[in-house]
Amino acid sequence: MPYLSRIRINPLRAESRKLLASPRAMxxxxxxxxxGLPEQARTLWRLDPDNPHRPQLFVLTTDKPDWTHLVEQAGWPDADGEHYAIxxxxxxLQQLAPGRSFAFRLTANPVQNTSRPDKPTTLQQTRIEAGERRRGFRLGHRTATAQLNWFLSRTERWGFEVPTASHLDKTQDPDDDTPRDIRITKRQRRSFGKGLGTAKEAHVVMNSVTFEGSLRITDAALLTERLLAGxxxxxxxxxGLLTLAPLPDRE
Incomplete structure (x- = not known):
């Protein structure tokens, strides 16, 4: 049975600063x-810093979790109020049906696969020269236009569509005849070690992008799969964590 959690993070604490700065530590x-053991179940999480003084951590788990350790290390353990909600x-999931609409938020890492990068890194060049190209190379999209196209070109396989917008958003192509109800609210290039040593290959570079907007369900089974698997x-x-919410009232 899946559970969605929301945990309040106190950004002024030393442990919080460590977690906020390192996706690996978080x-x-x-x-x-x-x-459960990590290999037994998929865990998805997303940090929402809408208010930088009160960032919130959202986590989707297959088993019921306990966030006492996070509250003690990175929250307000002795303060009043709800420290976390599960x-x-x-x-x-039972509400999902074709034709229903929701507001959504997703932080993702839009990528493309290529057999030969235009500007290969030293490690990539070594793999190319060694003939290790069967799996290709995964490269992140860097421009807002490419990142938005990555999202919109995949919605059908995810079980939904993004309806047309009533106005053109600044993140979209002004020449697009059918602007969609989606916007990019945050773009961030992250670079950090994997904690496996000092070798250059033990390093992660990713371009995380937060998308927000509205969606209309076309296939409830496909959308359920993406909600749970990321x-x-x-x-x-x-x-990878896609979350849904009721659409706000619009005049």
Missing amino acids: HAAVQGGVP RDYAPL IGPSKAYGC
């Missing part, structure tokens, strides 16, 4: 709240 902290995800690569580092 991933380890998230895994610490799940009773909700059964099944009621939301979207795109870098899921261990805060990408």
